Amino acid sequence: EAGVTQSPTHLIKTRGQQVTLRCSPISGHTSVYWYQQALGLGLQFLLWYDEGEERNRGNFPPRFSGRQFPNYSSELNVNALELEDSALYLCASSLGGTPLVYEQYFGPGTRLTVT
Amino acid sequence: DAKTTQPPSMDCAEGRAANLPCNHSTISGNEYVYWYRQIHSQGPQYIIHGLKNNETNEMASLIITEDRKSSTLILPHATLRDTAVYYCIVRTTDSWGKFQFGAGTQVVVTP
Numbered sequence: 001e002a003g004v005t006q007s008p009t010h011l012i013k014t015r016g017q018q019v020t021l022r023c024s025p026i027s028g029h030t031s032v033y034w035y036q037q038a039l040g041l042g043l044q045f046l047l048w049y050d051e052g053e054e055r056n057r058g059n060f061p062p063r064f065s066g067r068q069f070p071n072y073s074s075e076l077n078v079n080a081l082e083l084e085d086s087a088l089y090l091c092a093s094s095l096g097g098t099p100l101v102y103e104q105y106f107g108p109g110t111r112l113t114v115t
Numbered sequence: 116d117a118k119t120t121q122p123p124s125m126d127c128a129e130g131r132a133a134n135l136p137c138n139h140s141t142i143s144g145n146e147y148v149y150w151y152r153q154i155h156s157q158g159p160q161y162i163i164h165g166l167k168n169n170e171t172n173e174m175a176s177l178i179i180t181e182d183r184k185s186s187t188l189i190l191p192h193a194t195l196r197d198t199a200v201y202y203c204i205v206r207t208t209d210s211w212g213k214f215q216f217g218a219g220t221q222v223v224v225t226p
Contacts, residue, residue: 043216106158
């Protein structure tokens with residue numbers, strides 16, 4: 001069974017630019033989560049999508065946005081990039097709905113460097 | 116949200132059991148304890164989870180105290196590939212899937 005995939009693996013952008021990161025969940029999973037892991041910091045929750053809708057978002061400015069497509073893949077968009085946006089961006093997927101107990105399976109991440 | 120406390124680092128000899136503690140004294144009755152690990156520069160990997168009973172799978176065992184205020188993850192025979200940051204997470208009830216990852220425990224397995 002294929003795991004969560006993300007693209008690209010590495011990306012270098014300059015300040016002020018916009019970036020789009022992509023994630024494909026495990027087959028059968030309808031929920032997709034996005035996390036940011038800056039160097040030396042823990043994972044910070046960004047966004048949660050389920051069945052095409054945004055269910056929750058973390059404490060990030062509106063220039064971080066995303067969407068989920070009918071095939072449950074997802075995009076994370078970051079506008080007006082700032083230097084502190086440099087981080088590993090991780091996508092995870094899980095079975096959807098609102099069960100109390102389910103695991104999140106993570107992809108390998110996209111390393112974004114903003115110069 | 117229930118908060119977890121873990122030691123920042125731990126060393127373990129290869130082949131020995133690694134016992135990773137986690138305190139979650141404010142855990143509520145319907146919150147689960149999850150363990151994930153993150154090997155350097157990779158995405159986190161699910162290990163195990165539990166509510167009140169001890170759990171075991173092919174990777175590890177999870178021991179939860181009777182009052183649920185703490186738990187221990189046991190890697191029965193640590194290998195060099197188990198070197199990673201281990202996160203103990205309490206599943207929040209209002210998070211709709213949002214995990215809160217703390218700083219974790221850096222485990223280094225030595226030959």
